Amino acid sequence: MKAIVQDVYGSKDVLQLRELDKPIAGEGEVLVRVHAAGLDRGVWHMMTGLPYLIRILGFGFRGPKIPVPGMDVSGEVESVGSGVTRFKVGDEVFGTCEGSFAEFVCTKEEKLALKPESSSFEEAAALPVSALTALHGLRDCAQLEAGQKILIIGAGGGVGTYAVELAKHYGAIVTGVCGPSKQELVRSVGADHVIDYTKDDFTELDERYDQIFDIAGNRPLSKLRRALAPRGTLVIVGGEEGDRWLGGTHRQIGALLLSPFVKHNLRSFISEENQADLQVVKELAEAGALKPVIGKTYPLEQAAVALEDIEAGHATGKSVILVAQ
Ligand SMILES: NC(=O)c1ccc[n+]([C@@H]2O[C@H](COP(=O)([O-])OP(=O)(O)OC[C@H]3O[C@@H](n4cnc5c(N)ncnc54)[C@H](OP(=O)(O)O)[C@@H]3O)[C@@H](O)[C@H]2O)c1
Incomplete structure (x- = not known):
């Protein structure tokens, strides 16, 4: 099978298109014929091995333990290993795995769910990691x-x-912060108000928010807290641009350390996929509450270009690699 492979950490040039043996589903595993693979910042972190923190956390010290990139997957069940009860050959599925930038991938059955009936393979591959992060962040961490x-x-x-x-x-009043090219998009997915961060600094405006959900930009905690209501909640989801050791995570650590000493609730979380919430995502997609916005698609051969675009830091919605049509 064709797969994108990396032997070492580094820039996009470490990615090579190679022929690998087709994997065989082991006990409790499902072999998926990959139709599409979603992309996100996490894939870039695994490609570069940055920040170094991820190497210490067990993803491979000198090089990646998992040579094929890609976590989000959608496709058809090709075969099932012993003990698999939830899926059968031919089922259309989506979920997470280790190595979706390939024509086939094996993953544990609890990492998969049936694809939302209303979604294409392309849309389904755009859902797992990012939609679960939004769900865990807003429902569980922010308790919006x-x-x-x-x-x-x-x-x-x-x-x-x-x-x-x-x-x-969830019935919130939403203000989205984004660059000039995404004002209409953010309104179209439901924001009541939109701020262009290249024109207005929300930390200098009069509005105060019950919740701030901080995904990008790396603004200091002190500035973010200026825009929070007196007992408001700040959830740090991510943010790049930090040093090579901690990346953007210094703000997450800072928020957790400071929170016990201030009236604001300063929080962070790491989203972990699970089948029950993948099912929630499927139902939200079928109900029309989650509609993937696909900014760009790429053929498997152009995985390196896709990751270069992610690195630039201005992705529009989700990017997806189309493996099979
Ligand atoms: N905690 C967790 O479990 C978890 C899970 C997944 C991801 N993350 C983290 O979340 C972060 C975002 O992930 P993502 O997949 O959403 O990234 P993404 O798709 O690359 O999107 C980042 C967005 O931020 C915007 N942006 C860039 N600079 C900005 C600024 N100064 N102010 C406001 N917006 C800005 C970009 O476009 P414009 O500049 O054009 O608006 C872009 O649309 C990453 O750091 C990732 O590692 C955390």
Whole structure:
């Protein structure tokens, strides 16, 4: 089978298109014929091995333990290993795996769900990691309530577009922060108000928010807190541009350390996929509450270009690699 492979960490040039043996589903595993593979910042982190923190966390010290990139997958079940009860050959599925930039991938059955009936393979591959992050961030970490005013920073990106859609679904009043090229998009996915960060600095405006959901931009905690209501909640989801050791995570660590000493609730989280929430994402997609925005698609051969675009940091919605048509 064709696959994108990397032997070492580095820039996009470490990615090579190679022929690999087709994997065989082991116990509890499903072999998926990949139709599409979603992309996100996490794939770039695994390609570069940056920040170094991820190497210490077990993803491989000198080089990646998993040579084929890609976590988000959609496709058809090709075969099932012993003990698999939820899926059969031919089922259309989506979920997460280790190595979706390939024609076939094996993954545990609990990492998959049946593809939303209303979604194409391309859309389904855009859902798992980013939609689960928005769900875990807004539902569990922020505990967002109807009527609350929420500011979503990085609203036009992969996690951001889902966060806007979900926050509206939960009945919040949403302000999205994004660059000039994404103003219309962010409005179209449901934001009540949109701020262009190249024109206005929301930390200098009068508006105060019950919740700030910070996905991009790396603004200091002190500035973000200026835009929070007196007992408001700040959730740091991500943000790049940090040093090579911690990346953007220094703000997450800072928020958790500072929170016990201030009236604001400063929080962070790491989204972990699970089958129950993948099922929630499927149902939200079928209900029309989550509609993937696909900014760009690429053939498998252009995975390196796709990751270069992600690195530039201005993705529109989700990017997807189309493996089979
Ligand atoms: N905590 C978790 O479990 C978790 C899970 C997944 C991802 N993450 C992290 O979340 C972050 C975002 O991920 P993503 O997949 O959504 O990234 P993405 O698709 O690349 O989107 C980032 C968005 O931020 C916008 N942006 C860039 N600079 C900005 C600024 N100064 N102010 C406001 N918006 C800005 C970009 O476009 P414009 O500049 O054109 O608006 C882009 O749309 C990453 O750091 C990732 O590692 C965390």
